[in-house]
Amino acid sequence: MKSATKRYFVELAFHGGAYHGWQIQENAISVQEVLNKALGTLLRVPVNTVGCGRTDTGVHAKQLFAHFDDAVGAIEGNEERIVTGLNALLPTDIAVKQLFVVAPNAHARFDAIKRSYEYHIHFGKNPFLHGFSWQLRDRPDVEAMNEAARHMMKYKDFSCFSKSHTQVFTNNCQLTKAEWQWLDGGRLVFYISADRFLRNMVRAIVGTLMEIGNGKRDLNYIHEVINSKNRSMAGVSVPACGLYLTEVLYPWDEK
Structure with missing residues (x-):
């Protein structure tokens, strides 16, 4: 039957x-x-x-x-x-x-071919963004952060941004987008897409790019961090409230 x-x-x-x-x-x-x-x-x-x-x-x-x-x-x-x-x-x-x-063998995790995230930042106290965005006081150098993001996209091994003691077969990820953009109203959003992400990866990347945007590190820092493959070399993990999973694509979505 x-x-x-x-x-x-x-x-x-x-x-x-x-x-x-x-x-x-x-x-x-x-x-x-x-x-x-x-x-x-x-x-x-x-x-x-x-x-x-x-x-x-x-x-x-x-x-x-x-x-x-x-x-x-x-x-x-x-x-x-x-x-x-x-x-x-x-x-x-x-x-x-x-x-x-x-299909009977379709898998929500393993069949996904692309995932996209956004990280939202706002400046100055705003009760309507509390819990939905990270509040900062000083505006970073977005041009410098975007330059670092462009360099970051040349790499595949992102061990330096992975949470410790995670059980994965590889720390390689293929980035297809990594870009900061200003929104109307002076809000800042980081857009990032890849075939897969490691645990805590986006928040660690944002924290690392902010080190450059705040003038604490120069552009070479992004190369040093990624080549180290060491999480302790990267920036802090920024607050979760600003992070959104925004899109997940499957092979049938592209047909």
Whole structure:
């Protein structure tokens, strides 16, 4: 008898301030745990999602995908109703955007070919940006930071920006974008895209580029840091509140 099991992708967005990242933790609340519980409540069976990656504590996501299997055939034809039900069950800081069937072997993490992040900075106290952006007093030299970012894109091994004791097969990443831009209102955003990212990588890169932008280091610093392959050589990890996962692409998105 043919199995009724179908694999689904769920697209969601969340404000990460109340969560210890995406991935389930033993003694802390995570986005994955809350989503699994809501799906299990609706489908009336335990559901275990697999995310496209892990975000750190306090990091936000404008777009994140996860996959799971519907073994009871409760979703097909009811996708919109399930999305509505999920959003009714989920807290206000998590929103499901869509739910769609994929190939049985599709994988939210391993099939992703590109991921993009933004890091937001603002200057001066702004209660409407608190928890959504990193507040700074002095404006950095953005031209110098962009020059360093261009040099950084020549490399592939980013061991120096990886959190210690992570279990990965390689620290190589293929960057396709790394650029600072001013927004209207004097806000500053760092845009970065790659095929994959290491744990804590974006926040460490921002901290390192800020060392150059603040005049504490010269342009050669970026080469010294990357060639060292040593996390202690890089800048500090900047606050999580300014970081957003903004886009995840799959091979079928390019067709």
